[in-house]
Amino acid sequence: MESITKNRQSLDTLRAMIGRAYGPAQLPSGDDWVSELGHGWFNVAYRIRLRDGTEVVLKIAPPPHIEVMTYERGAMAIELASLRLIADQTSVPVPRVDHADRSRELCDADYFFMPYIDADNLGIVKESLTTADVDAYHEALGAANRDLNSIRGVAFGSLSGPGDATWRACFTRMIGDVLTDGERRAVDIGYPYTLVRDVITANLDCLDEVTEPRFVEWDLWDGNVMIRDGKIVAIIDHERAFYGDPLIEAGFTGIDLPAFGDPTAFVRGYGHRELTSTERRRRRLYTLYLVLIMIIETNYRGHTDTEQYDWARERLQEVMPLFGAA
Template sequence: MESITKNRQSPDTLRAMIAKAYGPHQVPDGDDWLREMGHGWFNVAYRIRLRDDSDVVLKIAPPSHIDVMTYEHGAMGIELATLRLIAENTSVPVPHVDYADRGHELCDADWFFMPYIDADNFGIVKDTLTAAERNTYNEALGAATREINSIRGTAFGPLAGPGDPTWRACFNRMIGDVLADGERRDVALGYDYDLIRRVIAQNQDCLDEVTEPRLVEWDLWDSNVMIRDGKIIAIIDHERAFYGDPLMEAGFTAVDLPAFGDPAAFMRGYGHDELTATQRRRRKLYTLYLILIMIIETDYRGHTDTTQYDWARERLHEVMALFGREAR
């Protein structure tokens, strides 16, 4: 996916990064040592073959001059912190960080190296799998998500703090930031921004049911799951994590919108019973948050292809209908 947030670097700069991370003896010769991995939507990622023929991945954060959405500020720092939390507190497989650099000496952004994961991307290959195989992986994803959610925080919100004492205050700030981002760029939603704010205000009392901050990956879609031989080999891309309500996780989104698939296998693996009435109200707010981001981020990323924008606009009609609001 093409995006102006992808901070591509010259081969000479990449060689300097390799030397700093692995030593000059690992800087590759020749031309056939570098390939950009085009699946991501935010950071640029390169698959690099070192001189000893081992493969690694380099991720580079967006250029410092590019305007990103409020919740995306410091995203690579969030990813590094999340990788540490998951590795130290769960059995969920995540990539090892070989080297991270936040000094901005070689380029104007954070970057880090990790080993290349020799496995299939679940989101890419899922249509080639049998229904039973997809269910197996989705159940495993549900179980992994629950284990990640077992990590407790001291406040709601950013991993680095200071956070909010209540989930209601935190979520209102989060979704308020997204709406402010959209208004700043005059992104057309198909609904008046103040109408959406009224919908949020009228439905937020259900948030008070959440009293314990838990680690929420939030971006744990099948496209961030690496699989092989019936098992999850690694969970990748952790830059959107925060402390909040586990019900906000991606796997629950299909409870509200059929366009996201069938949530049954994920929920079975997670061990979650059918949602209560209050949980369903919370879940609708979380789906609204997601779809607003999916619409607004297309402007911030400079997409020239309107496919995601158009698709997300249709989903917003469906979400607003869940709140009893007709399309305008």
């Protein structure tokens, strides 16, 4: 996916990064030691073969002069913090970090190296799998997501703190930031921003039953799941994590909008009982939050086609009536 947030670097800069991370003895030779992994939407990622044949991935944050959405600021630091938490407190497989550099000495943004995962991306290969196999992976993903949500925080919001004392205050700020981002760029979301804000305000009371901050991965789509031999071998891309309500996780989104896929296997693997009426209201708010981001981010990413924008606009036209909004 093309995006102006992808911070591509010259071969000389990439070699300098490799030398700092792995030492001069591992500087690659030849002409075919690097290729870009193109399915990401935000950071640029390179697959690199070191001199001894070891394959690694280099992930580079967006350049500082590119404006990102409010919730995306400092995303790489969030990912590094998430990887530490997940490795220390859960059994969910994630890549280790070989080297991280936030000095801005070799390039203008944060970056880190991790081992290359020799596995298939579920989001890419699932069309070639049987329905039973896809369901099995989604059930395993639900169980893994529940494990991630077992991590407890001390406040709601960013992993780096200080956070909010209540989930209502935190989510109000989060979704308010998204709307402000849209207004700043005059993004046409298909509804008056005032109407969307009114819908949110009218439903904030349903957030009050969430009292314990839990680690939320939030971006756990099929495209971030690496599989091999019938098992999930790694979860990647953790830069959108925060402490919040586990019900906001991506795997539950299909409960509200079928266009996001059948959530049955995920929910079964997670072990979540049938949602209460209050939980359904919370879920609708979370789907509204997601769809607003999907519309507005197309402007910030500089998308050259309208495919995602058009698709997300259609989803907003489905979710707003769930609140009784015409």
